[in-house]
Structure formats: structure tokens, C-alpha cells
Amino acid sequence: MHTIDLSKVKEATRTRSERPALRGFDFVEFYVGNTLQAAYFYRTAFGFTPIAQAGLETGLRDRTSIVLGQQDIRFVLTGALRPDHPISASVGLHGDSVKDVAFAVDDAESVFEHAVSRGARPVTEPEVLEDDHGRVVRAAIAGHGDLVHTLIEREDYAGAFLPEFQPIAAAAPLAPSLFRTVDHIAFSVERGTLDEWAAFYQHCLGFDEVYQESTTTEYSSMRSKVVQNGEIRFTLLEPADGRRKSQIEEYLQYHGSSGAQHVALLADDIVQAVRHLKASGVDFLNAPGAYYDMLPERIGAIEEDVTRLRELGILLDRDEWGYLLQIFSKPVQSRPTLFLEIIQRKEARGFGSGNIRALFQAVEMEQTRRGNL
Secondary structure (H helix, E strand, O other): OOOOOHHHHOOOOOOHHHOOOEEEEEEEEEEOOOHHHHHHHHHHHHOOEEEEEEOHHHOOOOEEEEEEEEOOEEEEEEEEOOOOOHHHHHHHHHOOEEEEEEEEEOOHHHHHHHHHHOOOOEEEEEEEEEEOOEEEEEEEEEOOOOOEEEEEEOOOOOOOOOOOOEEOOOOOOOOOOOEEEEEEEEEEOOOOOHHHHHHHHHHHHOOEEEEEEEEEOOOOEEEEEEEEEOOEEEEEEEEEOOOOOOHHHHHHHHHOOOEEEEEEEEEOOHHHHHHHHHHOOOOEOOOOOHHHHOHHHHHOOOOOOHHHHHHHOOEEEEOOOOEEEEEEEOOOOOOOOOEEEEEEEEEOOOOOHHHHHHHHHHHHHHHHHHOOO
């Protein structure tokens, strides 16, 4: 496991003018066992549209990638073409999983140098990619576990994705647009490393710590911190002492290291989105039945029909700014690791902390069914 040098990242001061300019999520890349089948799944189940590809046809001899898009979201599905490739080893260790959470930046070289000077490990030195559609500057640093953060400076690039890719002929969407952007990504990290990785994002990439919490149920416990830089938000989760194995420990066991536990997709109409997803075969966690009986007292007045929310299994939480609606899928691959969250915000800025206990209880019921609690 890569660790960071806290003597480098713990500097005395950091003004806002020193904050690296991260514009938002550029893409999320998954290493998968079969790119065609994974693309079919995310297209038919979640409504993504293929927009670009790279592989043998574009001169790559060792791997293949398919880019899927939906409004501001880009998922990149990458698989190896050889059994001895590092991507094959990654899939063997982790299963299908998130490898790269890429940031859109104005100056890839300066963000890279800033992060490395403060303790981040370089993965790819700044490089220029060019084709007939323009130029892209790309660099990358290591995160926790095997995670990579690529820095993408697109300038006025007009191609489908990156110069290494060719566009895929436009296909009719299989669903109405369900999601607008990536709301946040949650990472499970090894016990005892939560503070270290929160410090990494703060001091190397200019995030602020905006929230922390400890959650305990009858059986398990965890600590969490939320770090944010502009529109990029990460929830960091660490197992804590409990009577039995927590969902964070189960993730770490089956993933083999720290990594992305879930990706949250922002919806404008979560009721419509969940109805479509369920009709497409997506399975969701079920909240305990008493959860909805307590909603009026806990949440107060809302615009939605609680009966409809109960039927779909959508959760609600309120903070000082407003309320949010959210629901969590079951794992989207065979291992009990990565899942997706669907979230709609009604002015709320939080992450559903009031639902964490309900989520833990729902996951614990699934763990019991799997024999892992």
C-alpha cells in the first residue's frame, strides 16, 4: 500500500489562492473483465450511451476501452487484451472496480507539480496528446490503494473523448436521461488510515474537510470524513470496532485493498430514475419497514408522496439547507464491493447522515444472507 509523507503535506499555512484549481470530475475509469459486456450493462441498466472507443482499431495492442456518457458524466470501461497485462492482474485482485477518478483542470502541469511537491506519488508526468481535434495535457498521481487521479487539461479539444479514441456512431438512447453529474464518490480505506488520506486530499489537492461522523449499529461501526474541492466531493470511510464485520471490512476483504465503495449519481427526478432502473433489472437495498413510519417526525414536510417513496425504497434526509432523496443499489458485480447511489438534492448539502444507520442495517441484512456478518 502506498503511504504519503505527512512531513511534506503538513505545512503551516495554505491560503485559498494556493488551492489547486480543480474544475470537477472529468471521468471515472473502471477496470473490467469484459468491456463489451460491461458497456452493455451500463447502457441497458443505467441509460448510458457509448460515445468513444480505443483498442486494436486505434492502434492500442494491449487493452481496449469504451467511453459511456450521460449529460456531464463519463464512464470509461477498460479491459486487457492479454492475460499477462497489469489490467488483468487488477481485475483478478479487485474484480471490476474503479481504477481512475480523473479531475478536469485548467493547468495539469501546475496541479501535478503542486501535489507532488506536497507528498503525492507521481504516476504519469505531464504529457501532451494531439490530433486533428486539438490538444489535451494529461498527468496522473497515485491515491490510496491502487487508485489513480488523472489530471486532464482539455483547452478547446473538440474530439469525442481523448486523442487516442475514435467516436462511436450515434445510437438512439435506450432511456431518457436519468442522471446529470457525479454527485460524490465514497472510498473505503484501511483501518487507521482515515486521517492520513483526509490529509492527503487537503494538503496535496486543496480539498477542505467539511464533515466527519462515527456511526454504530448493534453489530458494526465506522468512521467517516467528507472532503471537498468545489464540485468534487469524496466520502472517506474507515471500519471501527464492532461486534461483527462491518460493510467497510467486507468491502476491503473482497476488493483486496482500499478503493471506491460507491459512485453517487445526481438525478433531477429520482422517482422517475428509480422506476426506470427497477424496470431494467437493477436491484436496490431495502430499508427497514419502520423507517417510513418515522419519516414525518424526522423529516417534516416534503413535496413527494411518501407512499410512492416507500414503494420504491427511496430514503430521505434533511439538513439546515434543505432535504435530499437517495437510494443505494446492490453491488453491480459478483463481489460485494462497488455499488451505485442515486441522489436528488432539494437544496440539501449533506450526504444523508441520518440514513447511515438505516443503510448499515440494510447492508447487514444482505451480509447475513451472504454469511459475511
